[in-house]
Amino acid sequence: MQVSIIAGARPNFMKIAPIIHAIVEARDSGADIDFRLIHTGQHYDKKMSGDFFDQLNIPEPHANLEAGGGSQAEQTAAIMIRFEQELQAHRPDLVLVVGDVTSTMACAITAQKMHVKVAHVEAGIRSNDWTMPEEINRLVTDAITNYFFTTSAMANDNLRQSGVTDDRIFFVGNTMIDTLLKNRSKFICPPIWQEANLNDKNYFVLTLHRPANVDQEQGLKVLMEQIIEHSNGLPIIFPVHPRTAKALTGLGISAPNLHFVEPLSYLEFNYLVERAKMVVTDSGGITEETTVLGVPCITLRDNTERPETITVGTNELIGTDPKAVKPAFEKLFSGDWKKGGIPELWDGKTAPRIVEHLLALQAQEVK
Numbered sequence: 001m002q003v004s005i006i007a008g009a010r011p012n013f014m015k016i017a018p019i020i021h022a023i024v025e026a027r028d029s030g031a032d033i034d035f036r037l038i039h040t041g042q043h044y045d046k047k048m049s050g051d052f053f054d055q056l057n058i059p060e061p062h063a064n065l066e067a068g069g070g071s072q073a074e075q076t077a078a079i080m081i082r083f084e085q086e087l088q089a090h091r092p093d094l095v096l097v098v099g100d101v102t103s104t105m106a107c108a109i110t111a112q113k114m115h116v117k118v119a120h121v122e123a124g125i126r127s128n129d130w131t132m133p134e135e136i137n138r139l140v141t142d143a144i145t146n147y148f149f150t151t152s153a154m155a156n157d158n159l160r161q162s163g164v165t166d167d168r169i170f171f172v173g174n175t176m177i178d179t180l181l182k183n184r185s186k187f188i189c190p191p192i193w194q195e196a197n198l199n200d201k202n203y204f205v206l207t208l209h210r211p212a213n214v215d216q217e218q219g220l221k222v223l224m225e226q227i228i229e230h231s232n233g234l235p236i237i238f239p240v241h242p243r244t245a246k247a248l249t250g251l252g253i254s255a256p257n258l259h260f261v262e263p264l265s266y267l268e269f270n271y272l273v274e275r276a277k278m279v280v281t282d283s284g285g286i287t288e289e290t291t292v293l294g295v296p297c298i299t300l301r302d303n304t305e306r307p308e309t310i311t312v313g314t315n316e317l318i319g320t321d322p323k324a325v326k327p328a329f330e331k332l333f334s335g336d337w338k339k340g341g342i343p344e345l346w347d348g349k350t351a352p353r354i355v356e357h358l359l360a361l362q363a364q365e366v367k
Contacts (some may be wrong), residue, residue: 001362002034004092004111008042008067008079008103008288011176013052014266015121018178019094019353021056026355033359036090040079040103041050053364055186055267056179059133062090071158072086072102079106087114094358097141098175100305121175121354123148124155127305130212135305147361149354152189152308152343172353173345174287177292180270181348195261200275203234209241210282212320213300219322222298227280228255230329237272239264277331278332288317292346294305295307295336298328314340 003023007016016037023035039061040262052058061087067078079102087110091237095111097104098121108118120141127135141149148164150156151174159169192198206227214220227236236258240248248260264272272280278296279286284306290297291313299317309315314337318324331337343354 001094001102001358002092003033003035003358004085004087004090004116005037006095006097006103006107007037007061008065009099009101010043010052011099012101012103013058014179014245014285015175016057017058018175018182019096019098019354020107021120022355024350025352026359028173031359032362033354033355035065036092038086039064040083040107040109041068041102042079042101043068047067049071049208050232051268055265056183057276068341069087070203074143075102075143076106079103080110082109083107087111087116089264092116093362096121098122098288100125100134100137101139101164102133102137105140105294108141108144118144119147119149119358120145121149122151122155124157124159124169125152126148126155126158127254127303129303130349131212138305141225147357149357151265152345154307170354170355170357173203174288175350176288176352177346178348178350180289183270184274186267187274188265188267189271190236190261190264190268192261193272196237198235198237198272198275200278201231203229204236205237205269205272205276205279205281206236207241207255207279207281207283208238208244208300212302212322213282214244214247217247217251219320223320223322223325224253224258226325231257232329232333233257234277237258237261237276277325279336285311285349288346290314291340292342296332296338298325308343312343314338314342 005016007013023033037122063084067082091184094117096119097108100332111118123142147170148159149172156171158167202347210216227247239261274293276295279290280298287297287309291309297315302319304317318328
């Protein structure tokens with residue numbers, strides 16, 4: 001079985017790394033499976049993609065479509081055109097896409113139009129918020145996927161409700177957690193640790209990038225002021241996403257305890273997350289990592305596609321109203337934050353389960 005694995009944006013690399021490792025292990029043990037890694041180039045900043053190949057032991061891509069930049073429509077079109085050429089030159093038995101970025105949807109569509117089957121890792125998650133580009137990507141991808149690898153029972157239910165039959169749904173767990181647990185002992189202390197004189201559980205990590213939080217300058221300013229005001233003077237480490245950096249220009253937001261830093265590598269960022277008093281974010285993937293690391297987390301969104309981080313984990317969804325920051329911080333400082341637990345099958349063994357299913361599907365095809 002020849003599998004083309006698609007990656008293009010920062011979250012993809014954490015998800016594909018363990019799958020590649022599991023395929024190599026199975027192949028080297030005599031299984032009839034191999035892979036071709038396709039980097040769409042959706043993220044082209046080194047901190048947003050290049051570092052992951054080194055830190056997560058991912059081989060250099062067999063092909064780079066170099067389809068970064070432009071609007072979402074332009075990027076989608078560029079990926080589809082170039083991936084079609086890739087499939088014409090190197091036709092696989094299966095295209096494996098992960099997550100919910102533009103590359104995921106674009107490559108799934110292209111593969112199906114060329115009659116190549118598609119497997120979607122992290123299928124079935126839903127925010128039910130159609131203002132999010134990621135939600136559109138999820139819906140379109142899952143509408144044309146052949147095999148669904150899921151992270152939760154709720155994702156399974158979402159797929160069933162959309163008409164997917166159980167024989168195509170495989171509840172395997174979360175490959176992001178495979179990567180997290182494998183690399184936990186390798187986390188790297190970033191320079192800001194010494195520069196800001198940080199101590200364990202005595203600082204905050206902040207990430208913001210979603211339009212609801214960063215597109216309106218006045219709203220972003222009020223939100224930042226609330227976070228600063230209620231942080232009790234503890235350091236706030238803010239790795240600034242390029243989108244957010246643009247929005248922050250000219251706002252004049254500063255405080256003695258607020259530290260803007262360049263985007264961090266995976267191993268550096270999670271070094272900070274693991275030791276933080278709390279993480280404040282609007283990212284979905286980070287809430288999965290804080291859940292497994294046992295770190296309190298608040299999500300500045302009105303919805304989430306990862307409800308298990310709330311029902312089981314350490315995350316709380318507080319919305320986008322800046323007034324919600326104060327009670328959340330007060331709850332943290334009072335010592336009343338929930339302890340949380342680990343969702344089912346988030347055990348670091350998801351990728352081998354995926355490969356096992358792929359081999360079983362191949363055996364069925366042969367019959």
